[in-house]
Amino acid sequence: xxxxxxxxxxxxxxxxxxxxxxxxxxxxxxxxxxxxxxxxxxxxxxxxxxxxxxxxxxxxxxxxxxxxxxxxxxxxxxxxxxxxxxxxxxxxxxxxxxxxxxxxxxxxxxxxxxxxxxxxxxxxxxxxxxxxxxxxxxxxxxxxxxxxxxxxxxxxxxxxxxxxxxxxxxxxxxxxxxxxxxxxxxxxxxxxxxxxxxxxxxxxxxxxxxxxxxxxxxxxxxxxxxxxxxxxxxxxxxxxxxxxxxxxxxxxxxxxxxxxxxxxxxxxxxxxxxxxxxxxxxxxxxxxxxxxxxxxxxxxxxxxxxxxxxxxxxxxxxxxxxxxxxxxxxxxxxxxxxxxxxxxxxxxxxxxxxxxxxxxxxxxxxxxxxxxxxxxxxxxxxxxxxxxxxxxxxxxxxxxxxxxxxxxxxxxxxxxxxxxxxxxxxxxxxxxxxxxxxxxxxxxxxxxxxxxxxxxxxxxxxxxxxxxxxxxxxxxxxxxxxxxxxxxxxxxxxxxxxxxxxxxxxxxxxxxxxxxxxxxxxxxxxxxxxxxxxxxxxxxxxxxxxxxxxxxxxxxxxxxxxxxxxxxxxxxxxxxxxxxxxxxxxxxxxxxxxx
RNA sequence: GGGGGCGUAGUUAAGCCAGGUUAUAACGCCGGCCUGUCACGCCGGAGGUCGCGAGUUCAAAUCUCGUCGCUCCCGCCA
Numbered sequence: 155x156x157x158x159x160x161x162x163x164x165x166x167x168x169x170x171x172x173x174x175x176x177x178x179x180x181x182x183x184x185x186x187x188x189x190x191x192x193x194x195x196x197x198x199x200x201x202x203x204x205x206x207x208x209x210x211x212x213x214x215x216x217x218x219x220x221x222x223x224x225x226x227x228x229x230x231x232x233x234x235x236x237x238x239x240x241x242x243x244x245x246x247x248x249x250x251x252x253x254x255x256x257x258x259x260x261x262x263x264x265x266x267x268x269x270x271x272x273x274x275x276x277x278x279x280x281x282x283x284x285x286x287x288x289x290x291x292x293x294x295x296x297x298x299x300x301x302x303x304x305x306x307x308x309x310x311x312x313x314x315x316x317x318x319x320x321x322x323x324x325x326x327x328x329x330x331x332x333x334x335x336x337x338x339x340x341x342x343x344x345x346x347x348x349x350x351x352x353x354x355x356x357x358x359x360x361x362x363x364x365x366x367x368x369x370x371x372x373x374x375x376x377x378x379x380x381x382x383x384x385x386x387x388x389x390x391x392x393x394x395x396x397x398x399x400x401x402x403x404x405x406x407x408x409x410x411x412x413x414x415x416x417x418x419x420x421x422x423x424x425x426x427x428x429x430x431x432x433x434x435x436x437x438x439x440x441x442x443x444x445x446x447x448x449x450x451x452x453x454x455x456x457x458x459x460x461x462x463x464x465x466x467x468x469x470x471x472x473x474x475x476x477x478x479x480x481x482x483x484x485x486x487x488x489x490x491x492x493x494x495x496x497x498x499x500x501x502x503x504x505x506x507x508x509x510x511x512x513x514x515x516x517x518x519x520x521x522x523x524x525x526x527x528x529x530x531x532x533x534x535x536x537x538x539x540x541x542x543x544x545x546x547x548x549x550x551x552x553x554x555x556x557x558x559x560x561x562x563x564x565x566x567x568x569x570x571x572x573x574x575x576x577x578x579x580x581x582x583x584x585x586x587x588x589x590x591x592x593x594x595x596x597x598x599x600x601x602x603x604x605x606x607x608x609x610x611x612x613x614x615x616x617x618x619x620x621x622x623x624x625x626x627x628x629x630x631x632x633x634x635x636x637x638x639x640x641x642x643x644x645x646x647x648x649x650x651x652x653x654x655x656x657x658x659x660x661x662x663x664x665x666x667x668x669x670x671x672x673x674x675x676x677x678x679x680x681x682x683x684x685x686x687x688x689x690x691x692x693x694x695x696x697x698x699x700x701x702x703x704x705x706x707x708x709x710x711x712x713x714x715x716x717x718x719x720x721x722x723x724x725x726x727x728x729x730x731x732x733x734x735x736x737x738x739x740x741x742x743x744x745x746x747x748x749x
Numbered sequence: 750g751g752g753g754g755c756g757u758a759g760u761u762a763a764g765c766c767a768g769g770u771u772a773u774a775a776c777g778c779c780g781g782c783c784u785g786u787c788a789c790g791c792c793g794g795a796g797g798u799c800g801c802g803a804g805u806u807c808a809a810a811u812c813u814c815g816u817c818g819c820u821c822c823c824g825c826c827a
Contacts (some may be wrong), residue, residue, distance in 0.1 A: 191790090192783035207787070227777090244785050252787085269778060272760055277788085278776080279761055283819045336827040356827080383826040384750095507752070507823050567822095600825095609827040645827095707820095718820065 161232040168204020174237040228267035286723040311422035321374040326361035337381035348740035354380035362399035366688040399690030445566020450640030469530040475555040486543040508564035594631035612647040646691025
């Protein structure tokens with residue numbers, strides 16, 4: 155077989171060890187750095203595995219040495235030579251291959267490189283826009299490259315585990331039907347049927363249920379999903395799910411298999427043993443203690459409801475809120491030495507994001523409470539609040555009084571904000587927790603109707619089914635989320651496998667018989683052909699990788715991510731298309747301001 | 750849809766609050782010297798639509814308005 159320019163790669167740069175000393179090897183890679191000492195020249199050669207130092211000595215191999223004068227950073231080269239131990243004092247303990255080097259005999263420049271728009275370095279702080287435009291260069295950076303390789307290992311672990319558990323990998327369509335519930339769809343126009351549209355799947359939800367009815371029993375897929383909603387650091391318009399569905403299993407059994415999956419993945423990729431079984435918490439308890447349904451349980455600082463203690467107090471801001479049916483809740487910040495008066499004042503603007511009007515603070519001192527509210531509360535009230543919050547001298551209590559949802563959202567966010575600010579969040583710990591017993595339905599102010607919290611195929615808790623008519627908003631769902639370190643990483647439910655129950659649920663959320671038939675007729679019909687009891691779960695694969703990679707953004711674990719405007723800086727997508735393409739599809743573009 | 754942050758040589762930043770001569774530094778780049786470097790060192794040099802557009806002013810990187818891009822958050826995301 156012919157090699158590249160007469161060179162045959164025999165080893166990766168990062169794999170060179172002292173056991174290779176004396177061996178002839180050929181490395182191929184990129185020039186990380188050239189150090190020209192006039193006579194001796196060193197080149198750090200990098201490939202996907204790591205870096206190996208190559209030394210060029212003009213007295214031993216003059217021709218190879220001469221060619222280094224043309225070689226610059228990020229040139230792609232091949233080097234043949236002998237691995238040898240470095241002289242004793244010249245070893246670099248900070249480098250994996252630092253005890254050896256390649257003495258170059260023969261070199262070939264496989265390709266030159268222009269001067270790069272930025273240096274390939276972990277320390278160089280380059281703007282995201284530039285990084286994304288030259289993503290293929292940024293991916294040469296070891297840490298980003300490692301994230302992508304870690305992602306591969308995570309996917310491999312998932313596949314191995316699910317295969318062992320008897321799950322079958324089945325592909326589902328990408329061109330599918332728009333669903334009315336949930337996120338905005340990405341639409342794909344049909345040329346064959348002008349004026350008609352496919353939608354890209356928000357998840358393979360309906361197909362995996364049909365696979366259960368088909369009898370596949372245990373299905374999984376690592377699959378792309380699409381949602382046309384605004385982006386966040388932990389949200390991309392296209393993202394990857396580990397999608398799972400199984401028949402004849404209870405909620406507890408599905409949760410158990412899921413725990414095994416996640417624990418195995420953490421073990422296989424980063425060697426972390428997650429304690430099993432995972433903690434479990436109901437939705438109501440999560441909201442009560444943490445204000446949110448994705449609590450970060452790595453630290454405490456729980457929310458405490460003190461409405462009953464201040465309802466009758468002289469403090470108008472508290473008593474009036476309780477009088478109107480609102481809540482007063484508080485967190486206790488333990489001995490916050492580095493929380494200054496200025497920091498406390500800045501909390502108000504943080505909390506205003508969540509609709510709260512303000513946050514009130516009080517510091518416990520030897521002589522009683524410090525802070526504006528102290529004079530409005532009796533000794534008895536103060537000591538009761540201190541008792542409930544577990545306050546000691548030096549602690550600061552933060553209070554928010556408002557409508558229930560506002561209090562929970564704002565104080566819940568404040569809890570995390572403060573913990574980060576005061577470094578109360580333990581590093582290198584993973585704290586998984588299941589959240590269950592979500593409400594099946596919730597009131598949508600925007601649509602003025604009840605909507606599904608999860609999705610409309612979620613089964614109610616059995617003893618709550620009778621509430622469908624009398625008090626639908628009180629029904630608990632057989633739905634569950636997995637939260638790790640405050641990140642929702644997965645969620646699922648037991649599905650309705652009975653047509654009449656499904657129809658009742660549609661009715662309650664205002665989907666009429668005609669509409670249901672038009673949109674989900676195939677599923678309703680399928681449920682009548684011996685559909686087995688089934689349920690499943692979907693994990694946000696990108697978010698899981700983000701957690702194990704300790705990445706700050708999803709962009710750091712996706713090879714080619716989009717910007718916050720859902721724009722692909724590399725390909726410049728989305729972009730306009732030819733008039734002829736539009737004509738074929740029967741589409742006319744209305745420019746902004748023309749309509 | 751709303752709120753915050755950022756935008757100055759190839760890159761990262763300083764200068765902006767308080768307008769005023771040639772916009773400063775580091776890294777990178779180019780040239781020279783250097784045989785044990787590993788962020789090599791030393792000497793010299795080039796490099797700028799201060800995101801874009803308008804306005805205020807004798808004078809704008811600096812002040813005002815608009816706009817574009819990146820980013821964080823709220824809404825939204827079953």
